Amino acid sequence: xxxxxxxxxxxxxEGGFVATLPDVPEALTSGETREDALLEATDAxxxxxxxxxxxxxxxxxxxxxxxxxxxxxxxxLIAAKLALYTAMCQQGVTNVALARELGVSETVVRRLVHPxxxxxxxxxxxxxxxLGTHLIVEAx
Numbered sequence: 709x710x711x712x713x714x715x716x717x718x719x720x721x722e723g724g725f726v727a728t729l730p731d732v733p734e735a736l737t738s739g740e741t742r743e744d745a746l747l748e749a750t751d752a753x754x755x756x757x758x759x760x761x762x763x764x765x766x767x768x769x770x771x772x773x774x775x776x777x778x779x780x781x782x783x784x785l786i787a788a789k790l791a792l793y794t795a796m797c798q799q800g801v802t803n804v805a806l807a808r809e810l811g812v813s814e815t816v817v818r819r820l821v822h823p824x825x826x827x828x829x830x831x832x833x834x835x836x837x838x839l840g841t842h843l844i845v846e847a848x
Contacts, residue, residue: 711782711790712848714773715749717742729780731768732756742778750780757782757790758823767794781848786823788832788843793821795841809838 713735718726720738725745729735734756739745760767767790773779782790796806803817810817819825820832833843 709767709769709791709794711770711787712773712779713753713770713781715746715778715780717745717778727752729753729756731770732760734759746778746780750782753780753782754786754823757786761790761793761822766797784845785827785829785832788829788836789821789823789827791841791843792832792835792839795836795839796821799839801839806835806838810835 713729713731716728716730718728720726724738724740725742726738727736727745727749729749729752732753735749735752737745737748737752739748757767770779781787796802803814803821807814807817817835820827820835836843
């Protein structure tokens with residue numbers, strides 16, 4: 709999946725911009741400028757999707773942006789973690805089962821899939837490979 713989410717920006721009468729992400733309604737934020745609002749939207753998206761992982765919900769698939777509509781991309785490590793989480797959900801693989809395959813504790817796997825925890829990208833890639841999935845990074 710490409711983790712590139714469209715953003716709706718609304719200029720406020722009193723100044724600043726409100727940013728909403730239609731695909732992830734929990735990601736709502738604002739900024740003094742358009743650029744600030746988009747930066748804040750990335751942070752709000754990461755936090756909201758972390759909530760999806762905690763609640764064991766599916767990660768929403770981004771809709772196609774309208775021409776000229778701004779988008780926010782997830783940081784590479786966060787996108788990799790969510791790809792791992794999604795692959796596990798789709799294949800019905802539990803944290804315990806993946807931990808057994810990787811030779812690590814369940815806590816390590818829990819941290820590999822959660823955006824709040826720092827992980828080494830190589831470890832996330834290895835876990836993806838164990839599931840038969842690969843990470844592809846592209847520049848836009």
